[in-house]
Structures are given as C-alpha cells and as structure tokens.
Amino acid sequence: MLVKHHEEAAIAVVKDAVKKHRLNDLDGVVSDMQKQTRAAKNITNGPLWSFTEKLPGIKGSMRVVRMMTDVVDDMAQDTVPKFADAAQTIDAKSIYKNGSINAEPIVKALPELETAAQSLQRYTEEFDRIPTPRIDIVANALNSSRGMLDMANYYMQAAVDEYIPNLPTWLGYEGKQTYAILAMTPGEMRASGGLIGAVGTVTITDGKIEIGDFEANTKFAGDNITARNLSEDENRLYREEGPMNLNYDVRDIANSPDTVRVADYFRAIWDQTEIGKDTELNGIVLADPLMVQSLVKVLGDVTLPNGTVLTGTNTADFLINTAYKEYPAEETDAMFGTVAKACVQRLMGDLDAGKMAKLASEMLTLAHNRHLAVYSFDPTMQQIFWDFGLTPTFPLDEAKPEIGIYITENNPSKMGWYIKRSTKITQLDCLEDGPAKYHVEYTIRNTMTDEESKTLPHYITGIRSEFPDSHGTSFEKIVFMPPAGGTMSDFEVTGNGADPVADSLNYRLIYTTITQVQPESEVTYSFDVTVSPDAKRKLGVDETPTASEKPDVTYVKQCPVQ
Numbered sequence: 001m002l003v004k005h006h007e008e009a010a011i012a013v014v015k016d017a018v019k020k021h022r023l024n025d026l027d028g029v030v031s032d033m034q035k036q037t038r039a040a041k042n043i044t045n046g047p048l049w050s051f052t053e054k055l056p057g058i059k060g061s062m063r064v065v066r067m068m069t070d071v072v073d074d075m076a077q078d079t080v081p082k083f084a085d086a087a088q089t090i091d092a093k094s095i096y097k098n099g100s101i102n103a104e105p106i107v108k109a110l111p112e113l114e115t116a117a118q119s120l121q122r123y124t125e126e127f128d129r130i131p132t133p134r135i136d137i138v139a140n141a142l143n144s145s146r147g148m149l150d151m152a153n154y155y156m157q158a159a160v161d162e163y164i165p166n167l168p169t170w171l172g173y174e175g176k177q178t179y180a181i182l183a184m185t186p187g188e189m190r191a192s193g194g195l196i197g198a199v200g201t202v203t204i205t206d207g208k209i210e211i212g213d214f215e216a217n218t219k220f221a222g223d224n225i226t227a228r229n230l231s232e233d234e235n236r237l238y239r240e241e242g243p244m245n246l247n248y249d250v251r252d253i254a255n256s257p258d259t260v261r262v263a264d265y266f267r268a269i270w271d272q273t274e275i276g277k278d279t280e281l282n283g284i285v286l287a288d289p290l291m292v293q294s295l296v297k298v299l300g301d302v303t304l305p306n307g308t309v310l311t312g313t314n315t316a317d318f319l320i321n322t323a324y325k326e327y328p329a330e331e332t333d334a335m336f337g338t339v340a341k342a343c344v345q346r347l348m349g350d351l352d353a354g355k356m357a358k359l360a361s362e363m364l365t366l367a368h369n370r371h372l373a374v375y376s377f378d379p380t381m382q383q384i385f386w387d388f389g390l391t392p393t394f395p396l397d398e399a400k401p402e403i404g405i406y407i408t409e410n411n412p413s414k415m416g417w418y419i420k421r422s423t424k425i426t427q428l429d430c431l432e433d434g435p436a437k438y439h440v441e442y443t444i445r446n447t448m449t450d451e452e453s454k455t456l457p458h459y460i461t462g463i464r465s466e467f468p469d470s471h472g473t474s475f476e477k478i479v480f481m482p483p484a485g486g487t488m489s490d491f492e493v494t495g496n497g498a499d500p501v502a503d504s505l506n507y508r509l510i511y512t513t514i515t516q517v518q519p520e521s522e523v524t525y526s527f528d529v530t531v532s533p534d535a536k537r538k539l540g541v542d543e544t545p546t547a548s549e550k551p552d553v554t555y556v557k558q559c560p561v562q
Contacts, residue, residue, distance in 0.1 A: 003040045003069060010036035010076065026084040030076075037069070037076040044069045061133035064142060071127045079123060082116035100207035103167040110164050117160045124153040155387075162380050170381060172204035177282045179203075179376075180266060183214060183336045184254050184288050186547050187320045187414035191406035191479065192262060192370055192392065193254040193286055193545060194416065198333040200340065202285070211344040214337025216330070220250035225272045227253055227265035233505045234261075243475065243514065244410040254286060257394040257406050257481070257542070258506075262286065263375040283376035289319035290371040290549055292336065294362040295343035298355055302342045310339055320547050321417040321460075329459050364389060370545040394508065395484050395542055398532035402540040403488070404481030405442060410514070411475040413462035418448040419474050419517065422552040423541050428528075430559035435486070438529045438539045444515065445522040448472045453519045472519040480511040480525070483539065485532030495523030 010033045016022070017029040043049060044066035053062045089112055090105045127149055132139050168174055181200040188195035200214040227248045230239065238246045238255060246252040253265035263284050270276035296302055297312025304310065310318055319339070323332040347359075366372040367390045374390045376382045385391045395402040405423075409416060424441040453461050453472025461471040480500055482488045488511060491500045497515030504510060515523045531539055541553050 003043055003065060006036045006040035006043070007069070007072065010040075010072075026088055030080055030084050033080065034073075034076045037073040040069045041073040058135065060131075061135040061138040064130055064133040064138055067130045068127070068142060068145065071123055071130070074126075075120070075123045079116060079119040082112070082119055086112035086116050101171055101209070102207055103171050103173065106164055107167060110160065113164070114160045117156045120153050120156055124149050158383075163384070166378075166380055170204070170378070171207045173206055176279075177204040178279050179283045179285055180270065180281060181211075181214075181285045181287060181340065182250075182254070182262075182266065183333065183340070184286055185320060185414070185416070186288055186290075186545050187324065187416040188412070189407045189409040189416045189419075189476075189544050190252065190255040191257050191408055191544055192259065192373065193288055195252070196250050196254055198337055199250060200337055202344070209344075211341050214334065214340065216333050217250050220269055220273060221247075225249060225269055227268045229264055229268045231506050233503075237479075237503070237505065237512065238408065238477075242410070243477075244408075244412070246408070255408055257392075257404055257479075259286065259373040259375050259391045259393060261506075262373070263377070267377070282378065283374065283381075286373040287340070288371050288545060289316040289336070290369075290545070290547075291366050292316070292319065292339050292343065294359070294366060295347070296339065298358050298362065299343050299346045302339050304335060304338060315339065316547065321414070324414050324460050325457065365549070367392060369550055370542075371549070392542070394481055398483075398485035398534045399536040400540065401483035401486055401531035401535045401537065402542045403440065403483055403529055404479070405541060405543040406479040406481070407544040408477040408479075409474065410477050411462040411464055411470065411473060413474075414460045415446075415448070415462065415472070415474045417460075417547050418446060418452075418472075419476075419546075420445045420447055420552070421543070421546055422554070423543075424554045424556055425539055425541075426556040427538070427559050430557075435533045436531050436535060436539070436559070438531070439526070440529055440539075441524055441526045443522055443524040444474070444476060444517050446472070446474055446517040446519050448519045450519050470516075474517045476515050476517065478513050478515065478525075479505065480513075480527070481505070481508060483529065483531050483535075485534065487530045488527050489530075490526075490528045492526045493523065494526070495521065497523040497525065500525070500527075 013029060013033045013036065017025075022029060049062065049066060053059045053066070086109050089109045094105050095102055127146060130142060132142060170177065179202045181202060182196045183198040183200065184190070184193040184196050186194045196217055198214040198216055199220055201212040203210050203212065230248060234256065238252075239248065246255060248265065250266065250269055253262055253269070256262050256265070266284055267281055270281045293312060293315035296310055296315045302310045302315075308318070319332075319336055323335055327335070363372060367374070370392050372390070373392050374385050376385060382391070394404050422443050422445075426439045428437040428439055448461070450472075456472075458471065462473065464470055464475075478500070480488060491511065493499055495515070496517065498513050500511035500513040502509065503512045513525070517523055529539060538555070538558055541551060543551055546552075
C-alpha cells in the first residue's frame with residue numbers, strides 16, 4: 001500500500017501540473033515526481049522487502065513489485081527529464097500564430113525527442129521482460145501497466161520515426177494539401193452514412209488551413225461523372241438489382257460500410273471533374289449534421305443569414321428535418337456549408353486547449369457511431385486515423401465482435417428522420433463452454449403519422465412514381481453482416497419484410513432483405529449470433545448512423561466475462 005501510494009502520488013503531480021497550468025515549471029514538476037518514484041523504490045529495495053522475497057508463496061510477487069518500481073524510477077530519473085528538456089526547446093507560442101501552424105519548432109526538437117524516445121524504448125523493453133507473478137492483484141497491475149507503457153512507447157516511436165518528419169508535408173509546406181468534405185444527411189440513408197448533399201474543400205498551405213465554399217452535389221454529378229470502380233458485388237447489389245438502381249454519382253458514394261471504398265469512389269469522381277484535373281486529392285472527410293452540431297456545441301452558436309440561430313442542441317434537427325419543411329430544397333445544402341464554414345473559421349481562430357480536448361473526445365465518439373469518417377491517401381497519416389478509430393469499416397476484429405446492419409433507403413425522400421431503429425441483445429449461454437451465443441431483435445419503426453404523410457412536402461415523404469400511394473413509406477434495403485469469425489442464423493421477421501437471404505459483399509458473407517415500413521408501423525428481424533471463440537468483449541452493433549448521436553442498443557442479459 002505504501003508503494004502504491006507513492007506511485008499514485010507521482011501520477012498526481014503530473015495531473016495537478018496540467019490542471020493548474022504549472023507546465024512552465026517542468027523542472028519542478030519532474031523533481032516532485034522523481035521524489036515519489038524514488039520513495040517507492042527505496043521501500044522495495046529495503047531490508048524488510050528483501051526478507052519477504054525469501055518467503056515461500058509470495059517471494060515471486062514481491063520480486064516483481066521490486067522490479068516494477070526499479071524500472072519506473074529509472075524512467076523518472078532518466079527518460080522523463082529528457083522529454084522535459086525536449087519540450088522546453090519548443091517555443092509553444094510560435095507553433096500557432098497568424099492563423100497558421102508552424103512545424104519548424106517541433107521538427108527542430110526532433111534530435112532531443114529521438115534521444116528521449118530511445119530511453120523510453122529501452123525501459124519499455126526492460127519492463128516487458130518482468131515475469132508474470134502468481135498473485136492476481138500484482139499480475140493485474142503488471143499487465144495493466146505494461147499495456148499502457150507499450151502503447152505510449154508505440155506512439156512515441158512512431159512520432160519520432162514517421163509523424164514529426166512528415167509534418168512539413170502534411171501541413172502543406174512542400175505543396176498544397178487538399179481534402180474534400182462530403183456533407184451527408186441521415187435523412188436519406190446510405191450504408192455508412194447518408195446521401196451526399198454538398199461537397200466542400202479544406203486546403204492546407206504553409207500551415208494555413210482554409211475552408212472553401214460548399215458546392216451542391218449537382219456540380220459533381222454530370223451525365224458521365226460517376227464512380228466506375230465498383231466491385232462486382234457492389235454493382236450487382238445496388239446498381240442492377242434495385243428496387244432503386246443507384247447511379248453512384250457523388251450522392252450515392254457513402255453506400256459502402258467501408259470508408260476506404262467511399263474514398264476510392266470519390267477520388268474516381270474527383271478525377272473526372274474540372275477541379276480534379278488540376279488538383280491532387282489528399283483525402284476525404286465524411287460529416288453529417290450530428291458532427292456539425294458537436295462543433296457548434298463546443299465553439300458557440302451560429303446565426304444563419306435569415307436570422308435562425310443554431311445551437312448545440314437544435315442544429316442536427318434543423319439540418320436533417322426542419323430545413324426541408326421550411327425552405328426550398330436547393331437552399332438546404334448551402335445551409336450545411338454555412339454552418340460548417342463558420343465553425344472551422346472559429347476553430348482556426350481560437351485553438352484553446354480546453355476546446356480542443358473536448359472536440360477530440362467528441363470526434364472519437366462521432367466516428368465510432370459513423371457521424372464522422374476520415375481517410376487519407378497518405379499511408380502514414382492514414383495509420384494515425386486507423387489507430388484512433390477515425391476510419392470506420394465493417395466488422396474485422398474477432399476480439400471485439402460486432403454485427404453489421406447497413407441500410408440503403410430506396411424511396412428517394414428524407415424519411416430517415418422519422419425512422420427509429422433499435423436493437424435488443426440477449427446472451428443465451430451463460431453456463432456453457434465455447435463461443436458466446438446471442439439472440440438479437442432489430443426493429444425499424446416509422447414514426448411518421450398518416451396525416452403527416454399526406455401533408456408534408458413530397459421531398460420529405462418520397463416521390464416514387466411507380467408507387468403513387470407510398471408517400472411516407474420507407475423502402476429499406478438491409479444488409480446484415482455476421483461478426484468477424486462468427487455466424488448469423490435462424491432469421492424470423494415480424495411485419496412487412498422478407499426473410500433475409502445469404503449473399504456476398506466483397507468476399508464477406510452477408511444476408512440481404514427488403515422491407516416496406518408504412519407510417520405508424522414497424523418491422524422486426526430476429527436472429528441468433530455466435531461470435532468467434534477469440535471474442536474478448538460482449539457483442540456490439542455497427543450500423544448505418546441514425547438521426548441520433550448514438551444507436552439505440554439494449555442488453556437484456558449479459559454473462560460475466562471470464
């Protein structure tokens with residue numbers, strides 16, 4: 001307990017320094033931390049501790065604790081001061097000024113950072129060689145600490161070997177960088193997001209970030225400007241089989257659960273446009289109104305030219321539904337661009353640390369729920385996006401099992417606002433050995449009333465000429481994807497939907513179905529899921545984003561994790 005107290009006190013010194021803005025006194029902070037780690041080491045290297053290392057039953061665990069405190073103190077005395085010295089060579093105020101990010105101070109500090117990283121690598125390897133003891137509480141502390149240290153070392157080595165050397169390129173000092181922002185709306189659902197309503201650009205030149213005007217999707221949707229790089233499965237499922245035959249101009253490209261494919265689609269379209277012939281595309285950002293609402297929440301309200309005030313609580317509602325009720329369709333996409341541009345301008349004008357931390361937290365949650373996706377054609381930068389979970393894709397990790405449920409709206413409309421989806425997951429096999437089994441109930445409910453289906457604009461309720469009485473009916477083409485290394489079975493349907501049938505999507509087994517959900521009605525799909533034997537977590541759901549920040553997933557019964 002004394003050792004634990006001193007190590008926690010060392011951590012508290014750093015946390016307190018950050019909270020109280022004491023980082024301008026790094027030498028003092030480091031000295032206070034070193035006193036605590038040295039006190040812990042003195043205990044585990046004292047005569048009483050040496051005696052306990054000879055006692056049967058506990059001697060191995062006592063030795064491990066001593067080894068841990070030795071390495072931690074060595075890092076505090078050697079590694080941490082090296083990082084502090086490197087940090088103090090960087091003039092933080094010169095990194096961001098006059099609206100531009102200056103990479104030079106960080107790049108200049110690279111030799112000092114490399115020295116510190118080498119020290120971190122040496123002690124990480126030493127820590128990893130500590131044997132796992134028999135006593136669980138010590139073993140858990142060792143494994144937890146090892147995991148955190150390995151992760152810190154991974155990112156630090158990547159920073160000095162790849163990230164920092166690439167900063168001048170990424171910040172546009174060696175040529176302009178151009179990213180496309182694809183504004184999608186969950187109001188008209190596509191598998192990984194929604195219909196792309198507008199396209200904007202972000203350029204980075206000599207560290208200065210600028211956001212261009214958002215153009216309506218029609219500028220990227222000429223007669224022959226389409227993605228021609230669909231796979232055989234994608235072409236068959238969505239262009240040939242219908243019932244609505246997607247064109248795969250820019251409006252439809254968010255119809256892959258894999259952000260990499262969406263980026264490939266858009267680059268194929270970009271290269272066919274006038275701007276694309278002269279400008280290299282470095283990556284894409286997919287964003288929906290929930291993403292914009294988060295920006296507004298953190299950076300402040302935005303007033304539209306007509307006087308409408310958008311806040312951190314009403315922005316998504318306005319952009320997904322209200323705007324389509326109250327304004328002509330041709331004006332709605334421009335509103336998204338107006339709000340997004342205002343937010344980015346504020347972001348670049350005020351890089352307050354507190355706001356940046358809050359935004360970073362929001363972005364990770366938004367990306368996890370598919371309201372945001374980022375992809376870079378630079379492999380090194382893309383690895384950062386993979387590491388931080390900013391590039392959603394279909395279920396790939398057997399240890400973190402997820403089922404994929406991806407919807408393509410086949411009624412040209414903005415019905416997505418009225419479609420509420422929920423998933424109920426029940427674990428079935430708490431007393432059995434082997435892979436975990438679950439029963440899943442997935443319900444799609446149309447909340448539009450019969451009266452609304454008759455009175456709301458056809459742009460919202462749908463305009464399919466072959467179904468003249470279908471206003472307010474959602475036509476959903478659904479793909480169910482089993483978890484990596486797992487299976488789906490025993491589908492049952494309640495309501496107006498067809499039984500899912502087995503199919504394939506880019507070498508993955510899927511089950512597809514089509515349903516019609518009339519106003520004030522619902523359909524439920526029930527099925528069983530068996531996950532991989534290597535699963536380490538409960539079953540999750542990766543699905544087409546809704547008009548809410550998080551999907552509605554309820555766990556009825558969970559078994560304890562062994």
